[in-house]
Amino acid sequence: MWRAGCGGSAGPVLLGLLLALLVPGGGAAKTGAGLVTCGSVLKLLNTHHRVRLHSHDIKYGSGSGQQSVTGVEASDDANSYWRIRGGSEGGCPRGSPVRCGQAVRLTHVLTGKNLHTHHFPSPLSNNQEVSAFGEDGEGDDLDLWTVRCSGQHWEREAAVRFQHVGTSVFLSVTGEQYGSPIRGQHEVHGMPSANTHNTWKAMEGIFIKPSVEPSAGHDEL
Numbered sequence: 001m002w003r004a005g006c007g008g009s010a011g012p013v014l015l016g017l018l019l020a021l022l023v024p025g026g027g028a029a030k031t032g033a034g035l036v037t038c039g040s041v042l043k044l045l046n047t048h049h050r051v052r053l054h055s056h057d058i059k060y061g062s063g064s065g066q067q068s069v070t071g072v073e074a075s076d077d078a079n080s081y082w083r084i085r086g087g088s089e090g091g092c093p094r095g096s097p098v099r100c101g102q103a104v105r106l107t108h109v110l111t112g113k114n115l116h117t118h119h120f121p122s123p124l125s126n127n128q129e130v131s132a133f134g135e136d137g138e139g140d141d142l143d144l145w146t147v148r149c150s151g152q153h154w155e156r157e158a159a160v161r162f163q164h165v166g167t168s169v170f171l172s173v174t175g176e177q178y179g180s181p182i183r184g185q186h187e188v189h190g191m192p193s194a195n196t197h198n199t200w201k202a203m204e205g206i207f208i209k210p211s212v213e214p215s216a217g218h219d220e221l
Contacts, residue, residue: 034210035153035210036202037084037097037207037208038085038092038094038098039095040083040205040208041084041109041205042081042206043081043082043205045202046200048173048199049071051173052073052075052203053069053188053200054069054072054077054080055067055113055132057111060131063123063131066116066131066132067133068132070185070186070188073184078109081108081205083106083109085104085137086105092104094208095209096211097153097154098154099153100147100148100149100152100153100160102146103144103145105137105143106162113135113137114137115130115132115162115171116130116139117142117167117169118166122187124177124178127169127189128189130190142164144164144165145163146165147160147161148160148162148194154202158201160199160200160201161198167190169190170190170195171190171198171200172197173188173189
Protein backbone atom coordinates (compact mmCIF):
# COMPACT_ATOMS: atom_id res chain seq x y z
CA MET A 1 0.00 0.00 0.00
CA TRP A 2 1.19 3.51 -0.80
CA ARG A 3 1.41 6.06 1.99
CA ALA A 4 0.81 9.79 1.67
CA GLY A 5 3.31 11.90 3.56
CA CYS A 6 2.54 14.73 5.90
CA GLY A 7 4.60 17.26 3.96
CA GLY A 8 7.25 19.63 5.23
CA SER A 9 8.45 23.22 5.24
CA ALA A 10 10.97 22.96 2.41
CA GLY A 11 8.48 23.05 -0.45
CA PRO A 12 7.34 26.69 -0.14
CA VAL A 13 10.92 27.85 0.43
CA LEU A 14 12.30 26.12 -2.65
CA LEU A 15 9.28 27.07 -4.74
CA GLY A 16 9.92 30.66 -3.69
CA LEU A 17 13.48 30.30 -5.00
CA LEU A 18 12.13 29.10 -8.33
CA LEU A 19 9.72 32.03 -8.55
CA ALA A 20 12.47 34.48 -7.62
CA LEU A 21 14.57 33.23 -10.50
CA LEU A 22 11.72 34.05 -12.85
CA VAL A 23 12.06 37.76 -12.06
CA PRO A 24 13.69 39.63 -14.99
CA GLY A 25 17.32 40.49 -14.30
CA GLY A 26 17.70 37.68 -11.80
CA GLY A 27 20.68 36.16 -13.57
CA ALA A 28 18.74 33.29 -15.13
CA ALA A 29 17.66 32.22 -18.60
CA LYS A 30 14.45 30.29 -19.30
CA THR A 31 15.12 29.15 -22.85
CA GLY A 32 17.87 28.65 -25.40
CA ALA A 33 20.96 26.51 -25.71
CA GLY A 34 23.88 26.56 -23.32
CA LEU A 35 25.26 24.81 -20.28
CA VAL A 36 23.59 23.39 -17.19
CA THR A 37 24.89 25.28 -14.18
CA CYS A 38 24.91 24.81 -10.44
CA GLY A 39 21.80 26.25 -8.79
CA SER A 40 19.66 25.80 -11.90
CA VAL A 41 16.14 24.40 -11.54
CA LEU A 42 15.07 22.06 -14.33
CA LYS A 43 13.09 19.07 -15.52
CA LEU A 44 14.85 15.95 -16.80
CA LEU A 45 13.47 13.89 -19.68
CA ASN A 46 14.31 10.22 -20.18
CA THR A 47 15.06 10.31 -23.90
CA HIS A 48 13.99 6.72 -24.63
CA HIS A 49 10.71 6.51 -22.70
CA ARG A 50 9.83 10.23 -22.98
CA VAL A 51 8.95 10.73 -19.32
CA ARG A 52 10.15 13.39 -16.89
CA LEU A 53 11.77 12.63 -13.56
CA HIS A 54 9.14 13.25 -10.89
CA SER A 55 8.47 12.97 -7.17
CA HIS A 56 5.63 13.79 -4.77
CA ASP A 57 4.68 13.39 -1.13
CA ILE A 58 3.71 9.72 -1.56
CA LYS A 59 5.87 7.04 0.04
CA TYR A 60 6.66 3.55 -1.19
CA GLY A 61 4.52 0.89 0.47
CA SER A 62 7.43 -1.57 0.29
CA GLY A 63 11.22 -1.43 0.27
CA SER A 64 12.58 1.60 2.10
CA GLY A 65 9.21 3.30 2.62
CA GLN A 66 10.83 6.58 1.54
CA GLN A 67 9.29 9.15 -0.80
CA SER A 68 8.69 7.65 -4.23
CA VAL A 69 10.32 8.81 -7.48
CA THR A 70 8.59 8.16 -10.79
CA GLY A 71 8.49 9.25 -14.42
CA VAL A 72 5.54 11.22 -15.84
CA GLU A 73 4.55 12.05 -19.40
CA ALA A 74 3.13 15.50 -18.59
CA SER A 75 5.45 18.42 -19.30
CA ASP A 76 3.62 20.94 -17.06
CA ASP A 77 3.71 19.19 -13.67
CA ALA A 78 5.40 21.33 -10.99
CA ASN A 79 6.41 18.17 -9.11
CA SER A 80 8.99 17.46 -11.83
CA TYR A 81 11.36 20.33 -10.97
CA TRP A 82 14.80 19.50 -9.54
CA ARG A 83 17.58 21.83 -8.39
CA ILE A 84 21.25 21.11 -9.19
CA ARG A 85 23.45 21.28 -6.08
CA GLY A 86 26.89 20.19 -4.98
CA GLY A 87 27.70 17.74 -2.23
CA SER A 88 27.48 18.56 1.46
CA GLU A 89 30.97 20.08 1.30
CA GLY A 90 30.13 22.38 -1.60
CA GLY A 91 32.02 22.20 -4.88
CA CYS A 92 29.18 23.57 -7.01
CA PRO A 93 29.05 27.38 -6.70
CA ARG A 94 25.90 29.04 -8.04
CA GLY A 95 26.29 29.69 -11.77
CA SER A 96 29.31 27.46 -12.33
CA PRO A 97 28.94 25.03 -15.28
CA VAL A 98 28.45 21.40 -14.23
CA ARG A 99 31.45 19.36 -15.40
CA CYS A 100 31.22 15.94 -16.98
CA GLY A 101 32.31 13.57 -14.21
CA GLN A 102 31.19 15.93 -11.42
CA ALA A 103 29.14 14.58 -8.51
CA VAL A 104 25.96 16.53 -7.80
CA ARG A 105 22.79 16.33 -5.77
CA LEU A 106 19.38 16.66 -7.40
CA THR A 107 16.99 18.23 -4.90
CA HIS A 108 13.25 17.97 -5.50
CA VAL A 109 11.99 21.55 -5.42
CA LEU A 110 8.56 21.06 -3.84
CA THR A 111 9.52 18.61 -1.08
CA GLY A 112 13.18 19.45 -0.39
CA LYS A 113 14.30 15.81 -0.65
CA ASN A 114 17.29 14.57 -2.65
CA LEU A 115 17.35 11.97 -5.40
CA HIS A 116 18.65 8.85 -3.63
CA THR A 117 19.20 5.14 -4.11
CA HIS A 118 20.24 2.20 -1.94
CA HIS A 119 20.14 -1.59 -1.84
CA PHE A 120 16.38 -2.10 -1.84
CA PRO A 121 14.54 -3.75 -4.76
CA SER A 122 12.29 -1.52 -6.84
CA PRO A 123 8.57 -2.39 -6.59
CA LEU A 124 7.85 -3.41 -10.19
CA SER A 125 11.05 -4.45 -11.99
CA ASN A 126 13.15 -5.65 -9.04
CA ASN A 127 15.96 -3.35 -10.07
CA GLN A 128 17.41 -0.98 -7.44
CA GLU A 129 14.91 1.34 -5.78
CA VAL A 130 15.28 5.09 -6.36
CA SER A 131 13.69 7.36 -3.77
CA ALA A 132 13.73 10.94 -2.52
CA PHE A 133 15.40 11.34 0.87
CA GLY A 134 16.44 13.96 3.43
CA GLU A 135 14.98 17.12 4.89
CA ASP A 136 15.38 20.67 3.58
CA GLY A 137 17.90 19.46 1.01
CA GLU A 138 20.13 17.64 3.49
CA GLY A 139 20.37 13.83 3.32
CA ASP A 140 23.46 11.62 3.21
CA ASP A 141 26.25 10.34 0.94
CA LEU A 142 23.77 8.18 -1.02
CA ASP A 143 22.33 11.37 -2.55
CA LEU A 144 25.34 11.89 -4.85
CA TRP A 145 25.16 11.22 -8.60
CA THR A 146 27.99 11.59 -11.13
CA VAL A 147 27.05 13.33 -14.39
CA ARG A 148 28.31 11.17 -17.27
CA CYS A 149 28.57 13.08 -20.53
CA SER A 150 30.91 13.76 -23.45
CA GLY A 151 33.06 16.86 -23.49
CA GLN A 152 33.96 19.01 -20.50
CA HIS A 153 30.58 20.32 -19.37
CA TRP A 154 26.94 19.22 -19.24
CA GLU A 155 25.31 20.81 -22.28
CA ARG A 156 21.57 21.43 -22.23
CA GLU A 157 21.04 19.94 -25.69
CA ALA A 158 23.06 16.77 -24.96
CA ALA A 159 21.94 13.44 -23.52
CA VAL A 160 23.65 12.54 -20.24
CA ARG A 161 23.59 9.74 -17.69
CA PHE A 162 23.51 9.90 -13.90
CA GLN A 163 25.62 7.24 -12.19
CA HIS A 164 25.17 6.80 -8.45
CA VAL A 165 28.38 7.41 -6.54
CA GLY A 166 27.70 4.92 -3.74
CA THR A 167 26.35 1.92 -5.68
CA SER A 168 27.43 2.62 -9.31
CA VAL A 169 23.93 2.09 -10.80
CA PHE A 170 22.54 4.36 -13.52
CA LEU A 171 19.28 6.31 -13.13
CA SER A 172 16.91 4.43 -15.45
CA VAL A 173 13.38 3.86 -16.73
CA THR A 174 12.32 0.63 -18.46
CA GLY A 175 8.61 1.22 -18.98
CA GLU A 176 6.84 -0.43 -16.03
CA GLN A 177 3.80 1.59 -14.91
CA TYR A 178 2.13 1.89 -11.51
CA GLY A 179 -1.55 1.47 -10.69
CA SER A 180 -3.56 3.48 -8.16
CA PRO A 181 -2.93 6.00 -6.59
CA ILE A 182 -0.31 7.07 -9.18
CA ARG A 183 -1.78 5.23 -12.15
CA GLY A 184 0.20 5.54 -15.37
CA GLN A 185 3.37 6.88 -13.76
CA HIS A 186 6.54 4.97 -14.68
CA GLU A 187 8.91 3.28 -12.28
CA VAL A 188 12.33 4.94 -11.97
CA HIS A 189 15.12 2.70 -10.72
CA GLY A 190 18.85 2.00 -10.83
CA MET A 191 20.43 -0.37 -13.38
CA PRO A 192 24.01 -1.69 -13.27
CA SER A 193 24.94 -0.93 -16.90
CA ALA A 194 24.80 2.03 -19.26
CA ASN A 195 22.15 1.55 -21.97
CA THR A 196 19.34 3.30 -23.85
CA HIS A 197 17.10 3.23 -20.74
CA ASN A 198 19.29 5.65 -18.78
CA THR A 199 19.89 8.69 -20.99
CA TRP A 200 18.41 12.00 -19.87
CA LYS A 201 18.15 15.52 -21.27
CA ALA A 202 17.59 18.89 -19.60
CA MET A 203 14.20 20.31 -20.54
CA GLU A 204 12.06 23.08 -19.05
CA GLY A 205 13.70 25.10 -16.33
CA ILE A 206 15.40 28.19 -14.99
CA PHE A 207 19.09 28.09 -15.84
CA ILE A 208 21.52 30.27 -13.89
CA LYS A 209 23.82 32.13 -16.28
CA PRO A 210 27.41 30.83 -16.13
CA SER A 211 29.49 32.81 -13.66
CA VAL A 212 32.70 32.08 -15.61
CA GLU A 213 33.41 31.47 -19.27
CA PRO A 214 34.02 27.70 -19.67
CA SER A 215 37.22 26.62 -21.34
CA ALA A 216 37.46 23.96 -24.02
CA GLY A 217 38.21 20.45 -22.82
CA HIS A 218 38.54 16.83 -23.79
CA ASP A 219 35.97 14.08 -24.09
CA GLU A 220 35.31 12.19 -20.88
CA LEU A 221 33.75 9.13 -22.51
